[in-house]
Amino acid sequence: MKIGLDLGSSTLRIADEKQGVVLREACVIGDGLAGGPTFVVGSAAEKMIGRTPEHMQAVCPMGRGVVSAPRATGEFLKELLPQVVGWRWKWRPKIVAAVPARITEPQKQSLIKALKFAGASEVSLMAKPVxxxxxxxxxxxxxxxxxxxxxxxxxxxxxxxxxxxxxxxxxxxGGRQFDEALLCHLRNVHGLEVSRETAESLKKELGSAHPVRDEKKVKVFGREMESSLPLTVDVNGKEIRLAVEHPxxxxxxxxxxxxxxxxxxxxxxxxxxxxxxxxxxxxxxxxxxxxxxxxxxxxxxxxxxxxxAVLGLLQTKHNFNEAPKEEK
Ligand SMILES: Nc1ncnc2c1ncn2[C@@H]1O[C@H](COP(=O)(O)OP(=O)(O)OP(=O)(O)O)[C@@H](O)[C@H]1O
Ligand SMILES: [Mg+2]
Missing domain, CATH: 3.30.420.40 (ATPase, nucleotide binding domain)
Known part of the structure; x- marks a missing residue:
């Protein structure tokens, strides 16, 4: 069997030829420290960011579209792939993976190694824009x-x-840089500190790149930077638009x-x-x-x-000849 896999900076997507997209999961792993066991992956791990117990850390295995934490990437995929492939797993799937067009050779090998570690029998890579x-x-x-x-x-x-x-x-x-721009705006203009999740929700609800009809206004809850006390401010769509102008x-x-x-x-x-x-x-x-x-x-x-990207991966024939180089 062949499956398509797009391991993005924020989301892992997996598709198969019969059902289309079968998995969308946050790219985060709650990793047991000191080489301990892996505990949680995906959205459950995402909720732990900033609140992990002492013996664990929340790791984003991908950064800027490539593997940034090789061990965590392998463990992350090993947890999730069998859930998708189910009983067919024993046949070990062939995986077509999307990668940035200008990926370097070591970055390619790092991804191939993680996919093989997770159980892929063969791996083929395809440039994401194609x-x-x-x-x-x-x-x-x-x-x-x-x-x-x-x-x-x-x-x-x-x-x-x-x-x-x-x-x-x-x-x-990408989207995270829009969130960053919003965080900066709230700090600089309103003296308000909010979480990244709040900034992302605000972007999705009120953000725009072009004036929209019925420009809304929402109340944003956070902490006043100076006093650390709770603070609520009114934020409108126009100021959010100006805040994301740079990215x-x-x-x-x-x-x-x-x-x-x-x-x-x-x-x-x-x-x-x-x-x-x-x-x-x-x-x-x-x-x-x-x-x-x-x-x-x-x-x-x-x-x-x-x-x-993940759906496009399954639309052409692939040469499954990308073998990881032997480690010296
Ligand atoms: N309704 C929305 N409005 C604005 N941005 C959104 C909306 N929904 C999702 N996003 C943003 O899209 C981004 C995630 O996009 P996507 O899932 O394509 O990334 P990825 O494939 O994981 O990352 P990359 O391709 O950079 O490795 C996030 O920053 C998220 O906030
Ligand atoms: Mg992507």
Whole structure:
């Protein structure tokens, strides 16, 4: 059996050919310290961040789209893969995994090693922008020139495809950098300290990249920075939009830079057909309109943008020949 796996900075997604996406789980592991046993993975571990008991630590195995904690990544996958593959596990699946287009050889080997440790029989890797394009538009897939902008939790990758990757640029900016920008704004303007989860919820509820109708206002609860006492402030949509302007501008610059580097024939196709937004960072309200204004292109947000890459992985044939190098 073959399964697709997208191990992102915030979410692990697994899909199979029959059922589509079968698992979406937070990429966090509650790790027993001093090499002790692994206790919890996924959303249960995510809730432990900042509140772990003494003998444990909450580890995010991935950072900026690549393996940052190899042991934790292996343990994390070993806990979750059998849950998905169930009784078929004894046959050990072939895994097609999405990776950043500009991944280095050691980063590749680190992921392959973790997947084999978790039980994969064979591993094939596919560049995430190609997978995302296939997942977003299966009917046209990568048959004609297209541009994909994948905005994840910690990375944005922009690729011109024709149909393989012609140009690909990436930056370590994603949804978490929007959350950071909001945290800074609340501190600097309102003297309010809130958790990362609060900032992320605020972004999802009230955040936008382009003015929206019925601009809302919400009460945000936190701690006053000076006194540490509880504090509630009113926050409106416009100030949130201004607060996330910097990371948004970094994404605009990346799109323009990639277009600049794209050969004219392919660039003109992209100008005609526009670009496709994938990754859940694309769910920020009005992001399509903002990028269309700033870059002068048609912009479309894919359906279920976060799932595009994992679904696209299963749409082509793969060579399962990526063997990890022997350790010396
Ligand atoms: N409704 C929403 N509005 C704005 N942002 C959202 C929304 N829903 C999810 N996000 C953001 O999407 C980001 C996660 O996207 P995604 O799941 O594609 O990342 P990932 O694949 O784990 O990371 P990466 O591709 O960078 O390795 C988070 O920062 C999350 O806050
Ligand atoms: Mg991703």
């Amino acid at each position: 997978a995302a394009a296939l997942g977003a538009t299966p009917e046209t897939g990568t048959k004609r020139s297209t541009m994909v902008v994948d905005i994840g939790a910690e990375t944005t990758e922009v690729a011109a495809l024709a149909p393989g990757i012609v140009v690909c640029e990436s930056i370590p900016v 948004l501008q970094q994404i605009v610059a990346l799109v323009k830079q990639t277009l600049d580097k794209t050969p004219p024939g392919i660039a003109s196709d992209i100008l005609t057909h526009g670009l496709m937004l994938t990754g859940n960072g694309a769910l920020l309200k009005g992001l399509d309109l903002y990028l269309a204004d700033q870059c002068g292109l048609k912009v479309q947000v894919a359906a279920n943008p976060g799932d595009c």
